[in-house]
Amino acid sequence: MDYxxxxxxxxxxxxxxxxxxxxxxLWAKRIKNAGVVDVFWALNFPVITIITFFLAEGFQTRKILICSIFLLAELRLGIHLWQRVIGHLDEEEGRYQRLRSEWGDKADRNFFVFFQFQAISNVLLAIPFFIITANISTKISILEYIGLAIWAVAFLGEMIADRQLAAFKKDPKNKGKVCDTGLWYYSRHPNYFFEWLTWMAYFIFALASPWGILAIISPAIILYLLTKVTGVPNNEEQNLRSKPEAYKKYQQTTSSFFPWFKKA
Structure with missing residues (x-):
């Protein structure tokens, strides 16, 4: 491996x-909507994929495999986020409104730093990808096949969860209600769970490469961010504000992150 x-x-x-x-x-500053950072955080990964595919010196078949699934997953996520954000470019999401209010006249400067940290996180999370594409072994390991299988389950699971939630919100009869059907019956955040599982798949795939154990940093960071920082906490707070009684009941009966059976 050429370090x-x-x-x-x-x-x-x-x-x-x-x-x-x-x-x-610069665009977010002009339209006063920092929420666009989420879209381009996801779309930065395809950029990394293209750069790495052409510059990495690993086994070509392995590079094609990992680049294909990485590109597919992040393009799907980026397009999904774009469709969610593009509909209200004139209305900034609540969490960014709060940051803008707290930062006051320093908001633009702080958002610039925040956006740059998002770029740094892109590269940090791509560590499994860098390790895998540098592997020159011509043998595809059983661990890599297992990683591919887990990735397929995670990709389909996240796509299904997103579509189920979108369909639920689209129906006017569900206004003020909590989506608790399909995958949402077993977890309050199945989309976040399957997003994390995608990164676990990359880690398992990377274990077949030299120094692959270092790839654990990616699913560990994603799990922390989703459950403690931006994902679950923000979503739960928003749902408790918009439908307090229904969502409290949902919290009492349904697993927060890992899909599981309903509580009595």
Missing amino acids: RNLLFIALISLIACCGIMAVIW
């Missing part, structure tokens, strides 16, 4: 992601 080449790829990826986020910050 100098790995560092070079990571540096090029970082420069590209930081540049993209700087441009997006």
Whole structure:
């Protein structure tokens, strides 16, 4: 494994992601909607994928496999987020409104730093990807096949969860109600669970490569962010504000993250 080449790829990826986020910050500043950062955080990964595919020196078949699934997953997520955000570009999401209010006249400067940290996180989370694409072994390991299988389950699960929620919200009869059908019957956040499972799949895939154990950093960071920082906490807070009684009951009976059977 050529570590100098790995560092070079990571540096090029970082420069590209930081540049993209700087441009997006200018756009967000003009339209006064920092929520667009979520879309381009996801779409930065395809940029990293393209850079790595052409610069990494690993086994071509392995590169095609990991680049294909990484590209497919992140493009799907980016497009899904774009469809969610594009409908209300003139209305900033609550969490960004709160940050803007707390930061006051320093909001634009702080959002620039925030956007750059998102770019840094893109490269940090891509560690499994860098490790895998540097692997020169011509044998595809059983661990890599297991990783692919888990990824397929996670990809389908997240896509189904997103579609079930979108269909529920689209029906006017469900206004003020909580989506608790399909995958949402077993978890309050199945979309977040399957997003995390996707990163676990990359970790398992990376275990077949030298220093693959270092890839654990990605699912660990994603799990922390989703359950403690931006994902579950923000979503729960918003739902408790919009439908307090119904959502409290939902919380009492349904697993927060990992899909499981209803509580009595």
